[in-house]
Amino acid sequence: xxxxxxxxxxxxxxxxxxxxxxxxxxxxxxxxxxxxxxxxxxxxxxxxxxxxxxxxxxxxxxxxxxxxxxxxxxxxxxxxxxxxxxxxxxxxxxxxxxxxxxxxxxxxxxxxxxxxxxxxxxxxxxxxxxxxxxxxxxxxxxxxxxxxxxxxxxxxxxxxxxxxxxxxxxxxxxxxxxxxxxxxxxxxxxxxxxxxxxxx
Amino acid sequence: xxxxxxxxxxxxxxxxxxxxxxxxxxxxxxxxxxxxxxxxxxxxxxxxxxxxxxxxxxxxxxxxxxxxxxxxxxxxxxxxxxxxxxxxxxxxxxxxxxxxxxxxxxxxxxxxxxxxxxxxxxxxxxxxxxxxxxxxxxxxxxxxxxx
Numbered sequence: 001x002x003x004x005x006x007x008x009x010x011x012x013x014x015x016x017x018x019x020x021x022x023x024x025x026x027x028x029x030x031x032x033x034x035x036x037x038x039x040x041x042x043x044x045x046x047x048x049x050x051x052x053x054x055x056x057x058x059x060x061x062x063x064x065x066x067x068x069x070x071x072x073x074x075x076x077x078x079x080x081x082x083x084x085x086x087x088x089x090x091x092x093x094x095x096x097x098x099x100x101x102x103x104x105x106x107x108x109x110x111x112x113x114x115x116x117x118x119x120x121x122x123x124x125x126x127x128x129x130x131x132x133x134x135x136x137x138x139x140x141x142x143x144x145x146x147x148x149x150x151x152x153x154x155x156x157x158x159x160x161x162x163x164x165x166x167x168x169x170x171x172x173x174x175x176x177x178x179x180x181x182x183x184x185x186x187x188x189x190x191x192x193x194x195x196x197x198x199x200x
Numbered sequence: 201x202x203x204x205x206x207x208x209x210x211x212x213x214x215x216x217x218x219x220x221x222x223x224x225x226x227x228x229x230x231x232x233x234x235x236x237x238x239x240x241x242x243x244x245x246x247x248x249x250x251x252x253x254x255x256x257x258x259x260x261x262x263x264x265x266x267x268x269x270x271x272x273x274x275x276x277x278x279x280x281x282x283x284x285x286x287x288x289x290x291x292x293x294x295x296x297x298x299x300x301x302x303x304x305x306x307x308x309x310x311x312x313x314x315x316x317x318x319x320x321x322x323x324x325x326x327x328x329x330x331x332x333x334x335x336x337x338x339x340x341x342x343x344x345x346x347x
Contacts, residue, residue, distance in 0.1 A: 079340075162272055
């Protein structure tokens with residue numbers, strides 16, 4: 001746990017130093033999200049969809065991917081992040097076809113594949129819920145610098161977890177970290193920049 | 201629970217006079233989802249403390265506080281929630297909520313779920329307020345933090 005905590009600290013430091021390096025650059029930052037293009041985090045993932053098929057980034061080739069890590073019992077951060085993703089798609093209009101939204105559970109012990117399927121579809125039929133084993137969940141989270149830990153409550157347990165969404169560009173490179181407080185409009189604007197890059 | 205229901209019967213008028221609960225709602229669940237949150241706005245005219253809650257749809261009900269600390273979502277059970285006299289306390293996404301745990305059934309949009317809130321006044325006298333909370337869709341309550 002303490003190791004995870006320190007890797008989380010490292011993430012926060014790198015996020016702030018990335019922001020600073022962008023801030024010191026003479027050219028204004030073009031993204032409203034944090035640019036993590038050169039972070040080397042989360043190059044890929046190896047998970048399973050609710051039908052049991054293996055899924056990795058290549059399966060969503062040609063689309064930008066908005067990926068969020070959470071758990072179904074999460075009372076507000078996860079639904080808020082997924083509702084924002086719905087709004088992002090609405091703002092993108094016909095370009096929404098070029099975005100795949102993925103929800104990865106950090107709580108595979110409770111979030112069964114059928115539950116994940118129903119959960120993400122309650123937000124949008126195009127959303128995908130992915131999961132894997134407990135061990136591989138830890139590896140995946142580590143690759144994305146996603147902090148999480150089980151916290152016992154009186155009757156059961158809850159999960160502390162990073163409330164950051166990540167964006168892969170249509171070429172499959174991890175580009176942006178999106179904080180929980182960012183508006184749908186700011187993310188949609190950043191995605192349009194990524195779509196133009198691809199087109200240009 | 202029976203005790204709470206009995207207390208509710210005898211205290212309804214007092215409770216209604218002292219405590220007002222506005223806009224209660226529960227976030228809908230998917231099949232077999234074991235827990236979800238209830239939100240509302242509670243105003244205690246004389247001041248008090250929300251100390252417990254119960255509902256026939258859940259085996260366990262707790263009062264939780266959610267906080268975002270350095271982009272990490274943390275949720276904790278709390279012993280109670282102070283209700284300052286005359287001030288509206290918001291139980292809303294991003295703050296406090298009543299957590300319905302070990303649900304006995306799926307909660308679908310449009311369902312009405314009774315939730316009993318137990319409020320202790322300054323003299324440590326407890327009163328129970330039964331709220332009829334409508335279930336909203338899973339995607340409800342999108343209220344991003346403004347920059």
